[in-house]
Amino acid sequence: MTTSPSSQGSFALAAVCLSALMLGLEISSVPPILSTIEQVMQASFRQLQWVMAAYTIAMTTILMAVGTLADRYGRKRVFTIGIVAFGVTSLVCGLTESAAILIVARFLQGLSAAMMLICQIAILSNQFRDGRERGKAFAWWGIVFGAGLGFGPIIGGAILALASWEWVFLVHGVLAVITLFLSQVGVLESRDPQATRLDIAGIVTLSIAVFCLVLFVTQGPVLGFTSPAALGIIGLAVVSLVGFVIAEQTSRRPMIEFSVFRVRNFSGALLGSMGQNFSFWPFIIYLPIYFHVGLGYDSVQTGLALLAYTLPTLFIPPLAERLSLRYQPGVVIPLGLSILGLGFLLMKIGSVSAQPGWLILPGCVLAGIGLGLTNTTTTNTITVSVAAERAGMASGADTSARMISLAFNIAVMGFILVEGIMAYLRNTLNVPDSTGLRLFAEKIAAGDVRVLEQNPALLSHIAAPGEAINAALVSGFGWVMVYGAASAFLLALGSYLTFSPGKTAQRGSDDPGTRQGQSAWENTP
Template sequence: MVRKPLVLLTVCLAALTINLSTMIVNIALPTLADELQAGTRSLLWIVDGYNLAFAALVLAMGSLSDRFGRRPALILGLLGFALSSILAALADSSGELIALRVAMGVFAALIFPTTLSIIANTFTERRERASALGLWGASVGIGVALGPVGGGLLLSHFSWHSVFWALVPVSLLAAGMAAAFVPESRDPGVPRIDIAGLLVSVAALGILTWTIIEAPDHGWGSPETVAGFVVAAALVLTFVSVERAVEHPMVDVTLFLDRRFSAACAAVTIAFFALFGFVFLITQFFQFVRDYSALQTGLRFLPVAVSIAAASLIGGALAPRLGTKAVVTPGLAMMGASFLWISTIGADVDYATVIVPQMVLLGVGIGLVSTPATESIMQVLPPARAGVGSAVNDATRELGGTLGVAVVGSLFSFRYGDRLVDQLTGRVDTATSAAAADSVGLAHALAQRVPGLESAVDDAFIHGLAVSCTVVGLLCLVGAVAALVSLPGARLADGVDAASGRV
């Protein structure tokens, strides 16, 4: 007999493990910058090495779990994640840590789509599934809360290695629960992996991410950057061509002709683009500009974390009643408004009266977008192909997160670096100025030693933050307009659009 509450608890814990990994590492970035002498680009790769492997492989992993069994795939993914976390805890250089973060991303790609496909096959009635997805989505908010707070506590008493050791028992507990409670399910009819599509997609995403992260160093108009974007675009077109030509594509690109599907995927991508970019920047703002400790920083993430968790549950309950459009569109608008508001803050902004409302607005927006949009994606495919739908959903989340860190981080690095070099000209030597522009951590340490530099470093940071947040805010507002036009409206019954009568 399937014990649904225990199944749901298990997959939510597995999803929480993945979300913890993202957030707990972000809180450690300033410490890593100091102890590993990691510049901004190295920090970007520590975050995006994980995201990149996750996004690139999640479609293939979802197909494998469908074909060979979701329960063993979940257990294998969690055990591999625990092992790679142990190895990351033993790393002693930024290069080693980046490589091991890639390995962690590979196993995360096996875990995450499996959790969603297990939900789809266990909870087959729409309202029941929507509630389950709401709890699953709330694990994002819980991860946003536990990751920074737990990471802050660990960093207050131990070295940065402890944040990776902490992931090990959680992964092993989830693996044990999966072995005990999750029933086996599979779809033997799932075809073999589309190797050509997989290779082209990995190359396209890898080159695009590399180009964006390295652009501040090469220059946005440099031959390397332009060539990178051209090659990435050509590979994307090649991927579409390959997927339309093969008998069993990794991604059925014709699914994106369904406006419910494509608009929902875009909404999820934008939501996690915004979330990951925000976390990357605000962590460093709290610790470098405001001089908060890791624990103080973690505690200050609670408003956005609680808001995401609560709004995910509310959004999951409202979407079947009001329609996806009526929930997702305001969510994206709230996200856009929050980022435009954040772009106006100064170094001395008050946390309680300004940053907390901004975080609540952002968290509610993300929660209202992520769960209803995920539910809309899952509605398009039957439960037997849940792995495909969940993998596409997870790919859009990780694609958004990967590009969010890369784009926001690179925009910030470019504007921060230019501004700081201008501020330091004539005050320090050229080599020191260039090194400070490459690393916020080094600039912060320099400002502590040289009187009068702290305001210059803070001004450069705020300038980079403002430009990045303005770009993200405008993107969210464009997404809100697209959601208003494309997502389904209120429904009369399960799967029926009340406005058009279409299923």
């Protein structure tokens, strides 16, 4: 099939955007069905965390490796493999009846998602070379990705109501076929001729470090954070991280070239990428439980409320692109993270007010606006901060930073939520601290409506145990909101200081491989 260059570009953009839509849906349409999975598969709270974390850990495991493979063997080829694998693993997720198999399938799905995601950015950077056209392409990418994330909760809830939870996964089989066709017609093959070898040592050490870090957070409360097993896990994480740094510094073709951190635009934007995943994205996994159980919303009201959190991401990216061209990303990215932090702060204030909905929803909107200003701005800034032939490496570093921080913070927010619930049960309701208290708190955190039936003795001294459980959940979420706000503000400050807008003359790096990318940004209209 022969197509004109403009049509080919349109098909390529459509393929990239549709694959981004699948990734967005797969992140935000799953949380609304977690409570159903918990009931159908008898899954524990920690298993539900792993249903989400396995996906992000898997993406982190091979992201940088995929960037190198895409540079070496061709971005279109790796993108195609990712599309096919994502469709197949989505079918496995939808057909299983075991929580353990679902977690494994989600891990494999995350591997294929990494192939698609890393190539999305590299394909856009290669196929849209003109600064203005590239900006528009990335804006569309951000809008469609935001649409998947924004409408994912409603789509997940609608699928659950009209069909069954399995179709939240099975629908991607159909979307993968369409995406595959568009990619074969539109995407141009590109590669880096200097990508000659795969950094096996870097892949292994980074994978072990991330897995052990998340395992420490999720299993630490059960094992005891000072137990030999837990200390062994975190010790292995530290050793593996040190090994990763050594491997990258000694490799002839490392997954990440540490010299790029001397480029202010790269490092400042990378902190912006991480800031989103210390606050906005992990919180969306738990937010449906807050709306449904904490505020008493039904499934429709919960879906509509989640739109307040994610819908702004549809409309803000084009504005963010224009603001970046006018004021530079060193201003826009810290501003976006600060607005995100204000949103979490407003949600926290609303959570303790008599009518929380009046402040919770505006807080959600503010957080969404902050993310919209930050998301595509960080990606575009990172990819143009290095030479074009190293776009795979740059996008790999960007997405790895996102996924590592997301996987870590899914676990951390879950830990903080449970600890907040336990603190309320102990200190306010005077529930005795026992071995069953944590499991009881985890069931509350998971939105398990049967928790009172299964544990009637724990709250037998409470006149209204149902209201007490609701208050405990809201209190726990208050802790999480404070964490989200503090993280966003701290990383906004770190990003601002790293960019140092007043030192733009010093932005350059002595690494000649980065000058071309910096010139691309500086010459963008």
